[in-house]
Amino acid sequence: MRLPGGTRCSNPQTRKPTPMAPMTFGFATAAPLIPSIAMIWLAHIGFDRALGYGLKYQAGFGFTHLGRIGKAQV
Structure with missing residues (x-):
């Protein structure tokens, strides 16, 4: 599986x-x-998880292992 650069x-x-x-x-x-x-790095990871940001999926930045983030698309 090839992941995008940011991922x-x-x-x-x-x-x-x-x-x-x-x-x-x-x-x-x-x-x-x-x-x-x-x-500090570990705290940053913890804050990211607490805010709902997780490991990114190939589908894009809004798709994480904790669920979708960002505004719902209509």
Whole structure:
């Protein structure tokens, strides 16, 4: 399945394991900036989910794994 450009970039960045890797690395190396950025990233993902924005489907931006978003088309 070939995904549109935005979907290819957006979906991997909005999955929880993606920011968990740098957070783990930051804790392991005692670099405080890296886990801080990763926690902000995780919060961003959480806010997106709370507002109803989810992983995008190939059909378009308004189609997510949490349901349709945006104005209903008449």
